[in-house]
Amino acid sequence: xxxxxxxxxxxxxxxxxxxxxxxxxxxxxxxxxxxxxxxxxxxxxxxxxxxxxxxxxxxxxxxxxxxxxxxxxxxxxxxxxxxxxxxxxxxxxxxxxxxxxxxxxxxxxxxxxxxxxxxxxxxxxxxxxxxxxxxxxxxxxxxxxxxxxxxxxxxxxxxxxxxxxxxxxxxxxxxxxxxxxxxxxxxxxxxxxxxxxxxxxxxxxxxxxxxxxxxxxxxxxxxxxxxxxxxxxxxxxxxxxxxxxxxxxxxxxxxxxxxxxxxxxxxxxxxxxxxxxxxxxxxxxxxxxxxxxxxxx
Amino acid sequence: xxxxxxxxxxxxxxxxxxxxxxxxxxxxxxxxxxxxxxxxxxxxxxxxxxxxxxxxxxxxxxxxxxxxxxxxxxxxxxxxxxxxxxxxxxxxxxxxxxxxxxxxxxxxxxxxxxxxxxxxxxxxxxxxxxxxxxxxxxxxxxxxxxxxxxxxxxxxxxxxxxxxxxxxxxxxxxxxxxxxxxxxxxxxxxxxxxxxxxxxxxxxxxxxxxxxxxxxxxxxxxxxxxxxxxxxxxxxxxxxxxxxxxxxxxxxxxxxxxxxxxxxxxxxxxxxxxxxxxxxxxxxxxxxxxxxxxxxxxxxxxxxxxxxxxxxxxxxxxxxxxxxxxxxxxxxxxxxxxxxxxxxxxxxxxxxxxxxxxxxxxxxxxxxxxxxxxxxxxxxxxxxxxxxxxxxxxxxxxxxxxxxxx
Numbered sequence: 143x144x145x146x147x148x149x150x151x152x153x154x155x156x157x158x159x160x161x162x163x164x165x166x167x168x169x170x171x172x173x174x175x176x177x178x179x180x181x182x183x184x185x186x187x188x189x190x191x192x193x194x195x196x197x198x199x200x201x202x203x204x205x206x207x208x209x210x211x212x213x214x215x216x217x218x219x220x221x222x223x224x225x226x227x228x229x230x231x232x233x234x235x236x237x238x239x240x241x242x243x244x245x246x247x248x249x250x251x252x253x254x255x256x257x258x259x260x261x262x263x264x265x266x267x268x269x270x271x272x273x274x275x276x277x278x279x280x281x282x283x284x285x286x287x288x289x290x291x292x293x294x295x296x297x298x299x300x301x302x303x304x305x306x307x308x309x310x311x312x313x314x315x316x317x318x319x320x321x322x323x324x325x326x327x328x329x330x331x332x333x334x335x336x337x338x339x340x341x342x343x344x345x346x347x348x349x350x351x352x353x354x355x356x357x358x359x360x361x362x363x364x365x366x367x368x369x370x371x372x373x374x375x376x377x378x379x380x381x382x383x384x385x386x387x388x389x390x391x392x393x394x395x396x397x398x399x400x401x402x403x404x405x406x407x408x409x410x411x412x413x414x415x416x417x418x419x420x421x422x423x424x425x426x427x428x429x430x431x432x433x434x435x436x437x438x439x
Numbered sequence: 440x441x442x443x444x445x446x447x448x449x450x451x452x453x454x455x456x457x458x459x460x461x462x463x464x465x466x467x468x469x470x471x472x473x474x475x476x477x478x479x480x481x482x483x484x485x486x487x488x489x490x491x492x493x494x495x496x497x498x499x500x501x502x503x504x505x506x507x508x509x510x511x512x513x514x515x516x517x518x519x520x521x522x523x524x525x526x527x528x529x530x531x532x533x534x535x536x537x538x539x540x541x542x543x544x545x546x547x548x549x550x551x552x553x554x555x556x557x558x559x560x561x562x563x564x565x566x567x568x569x570x571x572x573x574x575x576x577x578x579x580x581x582x583x584x585x586x587x588x589x590x591x592x593x594x595x596x597x598x599x600x601x602x603x604x605x606x607x608x609x610x611x612x613x614x615x616x617x618x619x620x621x622x623x624x625x626x627x628x629x630x631x632x633x634x635x636x637x638x639x640x641x642x643x644x645x646x647x648x649x650x651x652x653x654x655x656x657x658x659x660x661x662x663x664x665x666x667x668x669x670x671x672x673x674x675x676x677x678x679x680x681x682x683x684x685x686x687x688x689x690x691x692x693x694x695x696x697x698x699x700x701x702x703x704x705x706x707x708x709x710x711x712x713x714x715x716x717x718x719x720x721x722x723x724x725x726x727x728x729x730x731x732x733x734x735x736x737x738x739x740x741x742x743x744x745x746x747x748x749x750x751x752x753x754x755x756x757x758x759x760x761x762x763x764x765x766x767x768x769x770x771x772x773x774x775x776x777x778x779x780x781x782x783x784x785x786x787x788x789x790x791x792x793x794x795x796x797x798x799x800x801x802x803x804x805x806x807x808x809x810x811x812x813x814x815x816x817x818x819x820x821x822x823x824x825x826x827x828x829x830x831x832x833x834x835x836x837x838x839x840x841x842x843x844x845x
Contacts (some may be wrong), residue, residue, distance in 0.1 A: 225641070
């Protein structure tokens with residue numbers, strides 16, 4: 143278990159991270175979200191001991207992270223970097239060895255990883271000959287081939303197409319199921335929702351939201367309704383507790399000021415019987431993110 | 440974390456041994472020397488026989504002296520003894536020269552296409568003949584004449600407080616080695632400082648460093664890279680040493696090889712070991728300094744900016760070794776002989792020219808070694824602090840800024 147207790151980091155007078163508390167447990171994924179400069183990468187750098195926290199403690203199973211522990215950490219940095227003139231095999235084996243894996247094991251494992259991630263190319267190909275997407279997959283393999291116990295992924299999906307994003311997500315889920323502790327940052331809230339068990343939202347270094355994803359969404363109430371019916375926008379807007387009505391394709395998106403207004407909307411739109419769609423949901427993470435950013439500005 | 444250190448060292452060696460760049464660096468000077476040697480050999484072969492043939496016209500006894508000395512002079516004496524025949528042969532380019540001896544003078548006549556005739560050696564023999572002739576005229580006995588002709592026994596000895604050494608061959612050979620230290624160090628420093636700076640800049644600018652430091656520590660990366668590049672430089676020098684020995688063994692009859700081996704015969708083992716130790720310590724010192732400065736680099740374009748002052752420093756030491764020959768007792772030169780980074784170009788020369796003795800020379804070597812240990816230790820902190828921080832300022836500004844801050 144990784145525990146961050148009252149972690150703060152100051153650069154001169156600028157407070158990059160303020161009193162952060164976080165617990166990561168085996169088999170769980172923590173999503174770290176926030177705008178640029180919110181303190182996500184600084185948090186990762188403190189965990190990796192690249193920089194020292196100004197105050198607070200970071201513990202792994204109740205002891206500070208040692209050099210030996212670091213060998214069990216898989217890290218994918220935000221800005222990807224590989225030795226362009228080396229072959230895929232040469233560099234993956236080097237990184238694997240540094241993490242305590244034997245070259246022979248890494249060599250056979252590399253072939254499996256390349257198959258699973260659908261990398262177009264051979265282990266003997268030079269990285270500079272690979273496409274950007276394939277190079278990113280190789281980067282992911284280099285960071286994770288030794289099956290780390292603790293995984294830190296800084297914007298793992300940036301620059302990936304939906305197919306490759308989905309492949310990466312399956313790998314993250316596979317390693318979570320194998321018992322790894324995972325923390326990752328992302329700007330894409332739908333990805334965070336899909337694979338995170340817990341969420342930490344940062345705003346200017348401060349933690350503004352934290353907890354299981356579903357709990358966070360539920361605490362904002364089921365105030366989002368999507369409906370497809372012959373009812374007009376004017377009729378919907380006239381219902382008590384409906385704040386806004388927006389045309390969305392063949393239906394309408396409604397934002398409720400009161401969760402109970404959902405029943406009134408349902409009664410109205412179904413007064414003549416069957417309708418093709420009615421869904422009352424908590425706000426999406428994207429909505430919550432925008433709302434929180436606006437509140438704390 | 441010795442295991443991780445070994446992995447970094449091995450990776451540095453493996454990556455370079457597999458790269459074309461390293462082998463071009465190692466082999467191109469050898470190929471250059473081989474090509475120059477081959478061309479020189481070819482030209483010599485094409486030139487054919489370069490030994491000049493000279494007709495000596497004069498008294499039989501004088502002519503006999505030249506016939507006896509012909510081999511030593513690297514000159515053939517023609518059988519022609521008649522002046523007219525000799526002139527005819529010279530005109531038709533069958534002779535390279537005609538030496539006409541008169542009672543009180545001698546004339547050497549050559550033609551435009553003549554091979555080089557050893558004029559100075561001929562003049563020496565003529566002087567000896569003239570002295571012998573005059574000795575006979577003054578009525579000296581044979582023993583007196585021999586004593587009169589005997590050359591002066593001249594040798595140089597430098598007297599020191601505790602020791603004295605003599606022997607022109609040893610002195611000359613050691614001096615050549617001392618000067619070679621400056622040249623070798625300068626080249627090795629230029630090649631390998633650039634290599635380590637490029638390696639660090641590449642890992643830092645491409646953010647590979649972040650992945651490496653997630654698994655290891657900055658200290659392991661720093662020492663691993665330093666030791667790896669140092670071993671590459673050592674391998675490089677070893678290859679040249681082997682190539683040198685192979686040349687001496689396989690081309691032992693070659694004139695140039697003979698000349699070099701005859702010079703090297705005079706090198707003392709003690710001095711050779713001293714020279715080797717100084718080169719290795721100096722190269723290591725420069726690598727440490729480069730690694731520290733290279734940790735400030737943001738991208739590969741800044742490598743030259745970082746390496747240039749280091750190359751200048753290496754050149755300064757080399758240039759001072761020349762000044763020192765003319766003014767060995769200059770106070771600045773004496774002081775610089777103890778200063779790491781330049782002492783390797785100066786103290787060995789001072790040792791072989793007997794300006795300094797062994798105790799002083801060893802003190803200078805010791806200072807360099809201690810400086811290496813201290814700088815390497817201090818450098819790891821600088822490296823760890825900078826290798827993951829990125830500044831837009833020029834390298835020199837960053838260095839001066841950090842020094843002023845301290």
